[in-house]
Amino acid sequence: MDMTVSHQQDVQSYIESNQENFLEQLFQLLSIPSISTEESYAPEVQRCAQWLAEHLEEIGMELVEVHPTEGHPIVYAEHCECGDEAPTLLLYGHYDVQPPDPLDEWKSPPFEPDLRDGKIFARGATDDKGQFFAHIKGIEAWLKTAGELPVNVKLLLEGEEEIGSKHLAPWVEENREKLSCDAVIISDSSMYAPGLPTITYGLRGLAYMEMSVRGPSHDLHSGLYGGAVPNPINELARIINALHDDGGRVTIPGFYDDVRPLEEEERQAFAALPFSEEEYRQETGVSKLKGEEGYTTLERVWARPALDFNGIWGGYTEQGAKTVLPATAHAKFSCRLVPDQDPDDIARKAQKWVEELAGEAVEVEVRIFHGGEAVITERDAPAVRAAARALSTVWNEEVVFTRGGGTIPVVATFSRKLDAPTVLMGFGLGDDRLHSPNEKFNLENFYAGIRVSAHFWEEMADAD
Amino acid sequence: MDMTVSHQQDVQSYIESNQENFLEQLFQLLSIPSISTEESYAPEVQRCAQWLAEHLEEIGMELVEVHPTEGHPIVYAEHCECGDEAPTLLLYGHYDVQPPDPLDEWKSPPFEPDLRDGKIFARGATDDKGQFFAHIKGIEAWLKTAGELPVNVKLLLEGEEEIGSKHLAPWVEENREKLSCDAVIISDSSMYAPGLPTITYGLRGLAYMEMSVRGPSHDLHSGLYGGAVPNPINELARIINALHDDGGRVTIPGFYDDVRPLEEEERQAFAALPFSEEEYRQETGVSKLKGEEGYTTLERVWARPALDFNGIWGGYTEQGAKTVLPATAHAKFSCRLVPDQDPDDIARKAQKWVEELAGEAVEVEVRIFHGGEAVITERDAPAVRAAARALSTVWNEEVVFTRGGGTIPVVATFSRKLDAPTVLMGFGLGDDRLHSPNEKFNLENFYAGIRVSAHFWEEMADAD
Numbered sequence: 001m002d003m004t005v006s007h008q009q010d011v012q013s014y015i016e017s018n019q020e021n022f023l024e025q026l027f028q029l030l031s032i033p034s035i036s037t038e039e040s041y042a043p044e045v046q047r048c049a050q051w052l053a054e055h056l057e058e059i060g061m062e063l064v065e066v067h068p069t070e071g072h073p074i075v076y077a078e079h080c081e082c083g084d085e086a087p088t089l090l091l092y093g094h095y096d097v098q099p100p101d102p103l104d105e106w107k108s109p110p111f112e113p114d115l116r117d118g119k120i121f122a123r124g125a126t127d128d129k130g131q132f133f134a135h136i137k138g139i140e141a142w143l144k145t146a147g148e149l150p151v152n153v154k155l156l157l158e159g160e161e162e163i164g165s166k167h168l169a170p171w172v173e174e175n176r177e178k179l180s181c182d183a184v185i186i187s188d189s190s191m192y193a194p195g196l197p198t199i200t201y202g203l204r205g206l207a208y209m210e211m212s213v214r215g216p217s218h219d220l221h222s223g224l225y226g227g228a229v230p231n232p233i234n235e236l237a238r239i240i241n242a243l244h245d246d247g248g249r250v251t252i253p254g255f256y257d258d259v260r261p262l263e264e265e266e267r268q269a270f271a272a273l274p275f276s277e278e279e280y281r282q283e284t285g286v287s288k289l290k291g292e293e294g295y296t297t298l299e300r301v302w303a304r305p306a307l308d309f310n311g312i313w314g315g316y317t318e319q320g321a322k323t324v325l326p327a328t329a330h331a332k333f334s335c336r337l338v339p340d341q342d343p344d345d346i347a348r349k350a351q352k353w354v355e356e357l358a359g360e361a362v363e364v365e366v367r368i369f370h371g372g373e374a375v376i377t378e379r380d381a382p383a384v385r386a387a388a389r390a391l392s393t394v395w396n397e398e399v400v401f402t403r404g405g406g407t408i409p410v411v412a413t414f415s416r417k418l419d420a421p422t423v424l425m426g427f428g429l430g431d432d433r434l435h436s437p438n439e440k441f442n443l444e445n446f447y448a449g450i451r452v453s454a455h456f457w458e459e460m461a462d463a464d
Numbered sequence: 465m466d467m468t469v470s471h472q473q474d475v476q477s478y479i480e481s482n483q484e485n486f487l488e489q490l491f492q493l494l495s496i497p498s499i500s501t502e503e504s505y506a507p508e509v510q511r512c513a514q515w516l517a518e519h520l521e522e523i524g525m526e527l528v529e530v531h532p533t534e535g536h537p538i539v540y541a542e543h544c545e546c547g548d549e550a551p552t553l554l555l556y557g558h559y560d561v562q563p564p565d566p567l568d569e570w571k572s573p574p575f576e577p578d579l580r581d582g583k584i585f586a587r588g589a590t591d592d593k594g595q596f597f598a599h600i601k602g603i604e605a606w607l608k609t610a611g612e613l614p615v616n617v618k619l620l621l622e623g624e625e626e627i628g629s630k631h632l633a634p635w636v637e638e639n640r641e642k643l644s645c646d647a648v649i650i651s652d653s654s655m656y657a658p659g660l661p662t663i664t665y666g667l668r669g670l671a672y673m674e675m676s677v678r679g680p681s682h683d684l685h686s687g688l689y690g691g692a693v694p695n696p697i698n699e700l701a702r703i704i705n706a707l708h709d710d711g712g713r714v715t716i717p718g719f720y721d722d723v724r725p726l727e728e729e730e731r732q733a734f735a736a737l738p739f740s741e742e743e744y745r746q747e748t749g750v751s752k753l754k755g756e757e758g759y760t761t762l763e764r765v766w767a768r769p770a771l772d773f774n775g776i777w778g779g780y781t782e783q784g785a786k787t788v789l790p791a792t793a794h795a796k797f798s799c800r801l802v803p804d805q806d807p808d809d810i811a812r813k814a815q816k817w818v819e820e821l822a823g824e825a826v827e828v829e830v831r832i833f834h835g836g837e838a839v840i841t842e843r844d845a846p847a848v849r850a851a852a853r854a855l856s857t858v859w860n861e862e863v864v865f866t867r868g869g870g871t872i873p874v875v876a877t878f879s880r881k882l883d884a885p886t887v888l889m890g891f892g893l894g895d896d897r898l899h900s901p902n903e904k905f906n907l908e909n910f911y912a913g914i915r916v917s918a919h920f921w922e923e924m925a926d927a928d
């Protein structure tokens with residue numbers, strides 16, 4: 001496709017001169033509180049899907065559809081005018097966001113985007129609205145200047161990523177043909193460091209669970225009964241504590257059975273990355289780092305499984321003192337998994353182990369929530385190399401290859417259902433506070449993302 | 465005081481022939497919704513104090529006063545015509561009541577007393593209006609027949625017991641002289657079993673605290689950081705778990721230093737009481753009882769200190785899954801204390817120990833709330849023996865001596881400020897549902913309470 005070479009300058013000029021419009025549009029998108037985890041926000045999630053569909057029509061996508069699911073809708077669009085010989089790319093993003101709590105820790109309201117110090121503050125700024133929107137703008141730049149794209153592009157935006165993408169897998173299964181592609185592109189991750197373009201070739205998986213410990217059948221007066229009956233908070237703490245050994249290893253029997261060991265080459269590559277334990281400690285604000293013995297921090301978060309508690313509650317939690325010995329106590333916890341651990345297998349093992357740890361004095365129930373498989377992509381796939389060229393062109397730096405600690409369950413879905421490699425090119429930064437108050441996306445990264453996207457479509461057209 | 469012997473028959477006859485009047489008067493008292501916890505009911509609490517003051521004048525108390533406080537008023541009355549040689553008794557009761565909610569669970573309205581199956585149903589029936597009113601009727605019986613009481617009697621009725629007796633301690637402090645007495649009598653507890661007259665000679669104390677564990681400086685994404693930083697929920701669980709050893713003993717250094725050991729005689733007395741571990745287990749609804757090794761259930765709740773968690777919270781606690789690694793986690797906990805543990809000393813020791821257990825990876829803060837001292841009354845104190853004689857005369861049963869697991873802070877107040885032993889003789893029963901819907905007081909127990917009171921004043925006059 002020779003014509004593309006001559007277009008890139010126009011495309012980049014278009015991006016340059018439309019930065020303000022793009023930002024204003026992103027602010028509109030970020031203003032919609034599309035919180036998928038809370039049922040009462042379902043109409044806002046719906047409204048966000050509609051907004052996106054209309055926007056995709058406006059920029060000139062040839063086909064735009066909003067597919068209802070039993071949960072939140074899937075927005076699908078495509079522009080496939082290059083024919084069968086040209087590569088086809090599937091761009092995935094998610095337009096739903098995490099709840100904003102605790103609200104009072106936000107410096108500006110989570111759904112009133114605010115630009116301060118070159119940073120866009122809003123829930124979803126980097127996770128994932130700002131990132132996939134950069135690609136939409138990269139596509140727009142081509143359509144508005146060249147009138148076409150150098151490759152076939154399909155776009156899939158889901159509204160349930162933060163609640164486990166429950167309805168995505170069956171929808172992908174039903175639409176295998178429609179979604180067939182040579183590679184999947186996702187920008188829902190971070191650059192290794194500011195200015196250091198990054199491709200993530202591995203992700204951890206997830207098994208998420210909740211346990212409820214029941215002691216007495218009803219709340220008791222702690223004076224009248226304290227010391228004679230099992231206290232579910234104490235018992236819950238005992239179970240939590242028994243889930244790790246002194247070396248920071250998870251005690252669930254069989255937990256490490258299927259863990260793929262780190263390759264020596266990977267350990268060396270990780271060790272070669274600029275990384276300061278002290279900076280990491282300061283960034284997280286902890287007094288001391290803590291994890292599985294025998295591994296570095298990067299190895300721990302990228303290539304080793306972990307078990308963390310995400311929430312805990314029980315008894316009296318309001319102001320002041322109430323001398324209750326509660327009937328129940330609860331905790332949410334999750335395992336981060338690495339290849340080749342299976343989420344269902346791990347969840348069942350965890351469930352069984354917690355039930356065993358509970359002992360005779362209390363009853364425990366473990367509910368299993370959604371899971372996600374860990375994934376790993378070959379580093380020499382054509383799409384990976386095209387992405388690397390686009391990234392290094394824009395950032396003027398060699399690309400670094402990393403793995404990620406988080407989970408993008410859809411990556412496993414695509415890999416399984418579409419048999420296509422996934423390229424993760426994150427435009428975010430490590431300090432973006434995703435899932436936390438004051439989530440942000442650097443304006444520079446938003447604009448760079450748009451330029452990378454515009455280059456990528458062209459690099460992909462030339463890819464071998 | 466020889467004359468008293470000849471009066472007891474008249475006194476008991478008076479009680480016998482006035483039962484209907486007494487019940488009607490109690491119904492009037494129970495009709496006043498003197499709910500101290502709700503500000504909007506303050507006028508009703510005031511009206512209740514006035515009603516009592518007028519009633520005490522009617523029955524012939526020589527001095528009756530209503531003392532305003534910054535909260536609800538204290539009703540004080542006395543009849544001290546026996547001179548300095550005769551013993552002086554201070555009777556304590558509280559005329560305020562708990563809120564009646566949930567209202568729809570009451571079979572008859574909470575403030576329209578209803579007699580069904582020999583039981584008086586009303587809020588405050590047993591806690592504490594019915595119980596202290598029995599003493600007032602016992603006093604009336606003497607004044608209306610003998611024209612005098614066999615001992616000096618002081619009466620203190622407060623209106624803030626259900627909200628922590630905030631203004632009572634300073635008032636007692638200011639009125640030490642006025643309140644000076646040989647013993648304090650309180651009927652605000654239960655009989656060990658129906659038909660089994662009971663004196664409670666010990667109560668546990670309380671030290672209440674809250675701890676906050678801080679790990680990261682802000683909530684983190686558990687995927688990106690899980691496995692490399694200390695999780696405050698896990699760390700809190702570790703601390704909670706370390707507060708007890710495997711034998712159910714509290715590990716706080718020095719915790720047991722001042723614990724007064726159970727006397728062999730007490731252990732035998734407890735063991736002789738009708739008690740079924742299986743019934744207790746069913747009543748609490750736990751699968752298995754659990755506590756400090758080497759002690760029975762009654763010993764554990766009455767005479768051994770305990771540490772219980774009353775509330776816990778941290779991270780994401782709403783519906784569904786959120787993969788947060790929270791910045792903080794919190795828990796409320798309290799120690800039930802026995803003689804001669806000091807609440808302040810124990811709280812400080814707990815604080816220090818928790819800080820030590822926290823280690824280097826997390827920061828912990830322990831806030832100390834209010835405390836209350838444990839109390840114990842010598843079983844051979846004259847007032848205890850007089851009460852025992854009066855109780856066994858009326859019930860025609862040997863009195864059982866019990867201790868209580870809960871804390872009644874006013875008992876410690878009286879013990880400290882007035883240097884007088886407290887006799888707790890409860891007329892209530894274990895199934896009276898105090899603080900719950902359908903609170904009741906058995907009519908038989910009300911009448912027995914009046915007769916016990918009338919005997920007690922005489923037994924006290926003869927006490928050595």
